[in-house]
Amino acid sequence: AQSVTQLDSQVPVFEEAPVELRCNYSSSVSVYLFWYVQYPNQGLQLLLKYLSGSTLVKGINGFEAEFNKSQTSFHLRKPSVHISDTAEYFCAGRSEKLVFGKGTKLTVNP
């Protein structure tokens, strides 16, 4: 069975600082990985996806993620965060169903 683990439940960071949100996956079948963002009182918005090919994936809002097969990781990064990036971020893996990690709340402070 596929599972996804987000290693940090909360990440506080100052504006314009870099950030990394960590995600590890386990899978015995195919690997399709996604990062979603959820702003307060909204649904989930797709940030980026890894399907195959280049291990560095670029998404919206300046986010990127790197697929690392040997470490079974798919960490999300942004070199300089804004106040507006404050939200909850979910890593997800797909086989028959999309399985989510428990989420990481990113708080960007001024």
Place this chain on the structure above:
Amino acid sequence: EAGVTQSPTHLIKTRGQQATLRCSPISGHTSVYWYQQALGLGLQFLLWYDEGEERNRGNFPPRFSGRQFPNYSSELNVNALELEDSALYLCASSLSGRSYNSPLHFGNGTRLTVT
């Protein structure tokens, strides 16, 4: 292009009643998924419909049920509501669910409150 739409936005019911939540997928998408996001429990997979058929079901009791209509819209029904059913219910759609590389696109959810 219109995204996934869900109705109603908010729903307040009392314990023991039934709730019906509705979802319209993105045009061209044939798969619809339902997730429950309860406080402290993360996103839990409920149901997956693809081309009118139920394809997979999460670990929820039978009082959670649904269906998908010929136009691919979907309905989630929750019978005999319990207080712990209070949650945000998210619907998502994708191109054929048999293509696992097709991302899910989510609606803004229905906030169900059971009193």
